[in-house]
Amino acid sequence: xxNLIASTAIKARQLTEEEIHEIEHEKTHYxxxxxxxxxxxxxxxKYQGWVSDESLLAVSEYLDIAPDELEGVATFFNMIFxxxxxxxxxxxxxxxxxxxxxxxxxxxxxxxxxxxxxxETTKDxxxxxxxxxCLGACDKAPVMMVGRETYTHLSTNKIDQIIAHIRxxxxxxxxx
Amino acid sequence: MATDKPLTKNIEIGRAPFNFKQYEAAGGYExxxxxxxxxxxxxxxxxxxAGLGGRGGAGxxxxxxxxxxxxxxxxPRYLVINGDEMEPGTFKDRLLIEHDPHLLIEGMIxxxxxxxxxxxxxxxxxxxxxxxxxxxxxxxxxxENGMLGRNILGSGFDLDIYLHTSAxxxxxxxxxxxxxxxxxxxxxxxxxxxxxxxxxxxxxPTVVNNVETICNIPGIVANGxxxxxxxxxxxxxxxxxxxxxxxxxxxGCWEVPVGITFRQLLEDYAGGMQxxxxxxAFLPGGGSTDFLMPEHLDLxxxxxxxxxxxxxxxxxxxxVLDDKTCPVGCIRNLIKFFAHExxxxxxxxxDGLPWTEHMLNxxxxxxxxxxxxxxxxxxxxYMGPGNTFCALAPGAAEPLQSGLKYFxxxxxxxxxHGCSYNKH
Ligand SMILES: Cc1cc2nc3c(=O)[nH]c(=O)nc-3n(C[C@H](O)[C@H](O)[C@H](O)COP(=O)(O)O)c2cc1C
Ligand code: SF4
Ligand code: FES
Numbered sequence: 279x280x281n282l283i284a285s286t287a288i289k290a291r292q293l294t295e296e297e298i299h300e301i302e303h304e305k306t307h308y309x310x311x312x313x314x315x316x317x318x319x320x321x322x323x324k325y326q327g328w329v330s331d332e333s334l335l336a337v338s339e340y341l342d343i344a345p346d347e348l349e350g351v352a353t354f355f356n357m358i359f360x361x362x363x364x365x366x367x368x369x370x371x372x373x374x375x376x377x378x379x380x381x382x383x384x385x386x387x388x389x390x391x392x393x394x395x396x397x398e399t400t401k402d403x404x405x406x407x408x409x410x411x412c413l414g415a416c417d418k419a420p421v422m423m424v425g426r427e428t429y430t431h432l433s434t435n436k437i438d439q440i441i442a443h444i445r446x447x448x449x450x451x452x453x454x
Numbered sequence: 455m456a457t458d459k460p461l462t463k464n465i466e467i468g469r470a471p472f473n474f475k476q477y478e479a480a481g482g483y484e485x486x487x488x489x490x491x492x493x494x495x496x497x498x499x500x501x502x503x504a505g506l507g508g509r510g511g512a513g514x515x516x517x518x519x520x521x522x523x524x525x526x527x528x529x530p531r532y533l534v535i536n537g538d539e540m541e542p543g544t545f546k547d548r549l550l551i552e553h554d555p556h557l558l559i560e561g562m563i564x565x566x567x568x569x570x571x572x573x574x575x576x577x578x579x580x581x582x583x584x585x586x587x588x589x590x591x592x593x594x595x596x597x598e599n600g601m602l603g604r605n606i607l608g609s610g611f612d613l614d615i616y617l618h619t620s621a622x623x624x625x626x627x628x629x630x631x632x633x634x635x636x637x638x639x640x641x642x643x644x645x646x647x648x649x650x651x652x653x654x655x656x657x658x659p660t661v662v663n664n665v666e667t668i669c670n671i672p673g674i675v676a677n678g679x680x681x682x683x684x685x686x687x688x689x690x691x692x693x694x695x696x697x698x699x700x701x702x703x704x705x706g707c708w709e710v711p712v713g714i715t716f717r718q719l720l721e722d723y724a725g726g727m728q729x730x731x732x733x734x735a736f737l738p739g740g741g742s743t744d745f746l747m748p749e750h751l752d753l754x755x756x757x758x759x760x761x762x763x764x765x766x767x768x769x770x771x772x773x774v775l776d777d778k779t780c781p782v783g784c785i786r787n788l789i790k791f792f793a794h795e796x797x798x799x800x801x802x803x804x805d806g807l808p809w810t811e812h813m814l815n816x817x818x819x820x821x822x823x824x825x826x827x828x829x830x831x832x833x834x835x836y837m838g839p840g841n842t843f844c845a846l847a848p849g850a851a852e853p854l855q856s857g858l859k860y861f862x863x864x865x866x867x868x869x870x871h872g873c874s875y876n877k878h
Pocket of ligand 3: 371372373374375376377411412413414415416419420421542543544
């Protein structure tokens, strides 16, 4: 990836006004701009869905952080996506409490329903499935997140409902 | 009469957390009004005398930790709240922040005054989106009501608090890695010494404390040492968030007096095992603690007592292993987590963990050998204390070494038949 960035073929894109506005706000929280690197990547990801090379270079130029250094940060964190992801990222907890309560079966069910394995995105671009460590709701296992929402006490049935709700974009009103 | 549940007195699951006005009406921000009339050094001593131990896992005396911060030299000093909660089986800081965000903010203000720190950061796990929203709103309410910003309550003390949300990496919870992450770097741990209290964030004096630790400060400052110590049973001091996950009737997390036994937590709070399941063993305080057995259930939930039994109280959230769940599979799940989350800095951790995971996979699949069990045993020393830069790998070795000790026969049965438990 570093070589790719270093190559001249890829150019920084223009950051949007909203992105710049939010990055500027974050800058007021830290005495040094390097500290804003991760926040800026997250802001870009919030608007673009993922962090492309063009986005990474844009942040690197805007904050004056070397591309390699920023790439080192981007790849360090599990939740910075350096590849395109679906509109809804499903984070299925695969840690110990959820494992005891059957998250392996839920994974099979999601994979069969959506036709994707971990790390893959559905053909319609709606869902990406990713495992995530303990979501800190072990007393309500099994647990997953979709986007910023957390869903607990999962069953195959409940997962079907969540997926259906997201597909037809009606609000999800499930009792957690 | 002062409360006997200082951490959860405002918490009612199912209703929205208190806003500033409600929180204040319930006695909130009293410690701030009191602390600004005190000498900072006296606050540090008060917390030291109270005997509060850090709730992030290691249990170090909080006031003592603060006392290592050098005298003010006019430059910046920082308080950083560790809210990166990612230890498998741990769900206490999320509960405290989601349901009473002002308690953490009050604790931070009071602590920052004691440390004479004018900037506080909350390092929050990125997946904790509800915590994020509620903290942002509590912080802005605190500014609007003069509890943050310039010249707080006319005391001349200034304080700003900022929220930093992370992006998913367990090692960020280690306090020096956390400091690197806050500086915008890759989150590898730093060598100690120098300790963060002397040279931390941007080379300046920094105290890193767990969320729950700091939620204890308002009560201690407002009500005093005697009250705090009286909260524990017998000689034990204070209360502590403690919980249970796994196949129990009523999993959850509660504020309990320090000194209750594991059995009391398991039976009185968590309702005992689900019908048809028996307790086989338990992890007393998160995924990086040694298994304890049913014969340990009558130990008090106190760091010293648990250490004598060969484990650690850790985060005080216990995870039960039932008789229908494979211990080898359970340990494999834990090791997989640690292997994935290793920061890759030192060899025993970077290479040892994936190798360990590989051998556990073989055992589960029925292709393992007795030699593999021997190697697993050696791995627990190779990854153990003293061989690595931080406590991640030694922590990972704990459930493995105790698993090998208590379930040796089950490991050996896996060599002959693979895993004979029902798949989960
Ligand atoms: C790998 C690793 C992960 C850790 N994760 C956390 C964490 O998520 N939250 C936390 O408070 N402490 C965590 N700690 C402990 C911190 O390094 C530190 O001891 C703690 O934040 C100090 O706060 P306390 O004195 O209030 O307990 C972790 C330690 C290690 C080695
Ligand atoms: S023990 Fe593991 S996590 Fe800790 S510094 Fe070494 S490689 Fe990194
Ligand atoms: S193990 Fe899944 S939420 Fe903790």
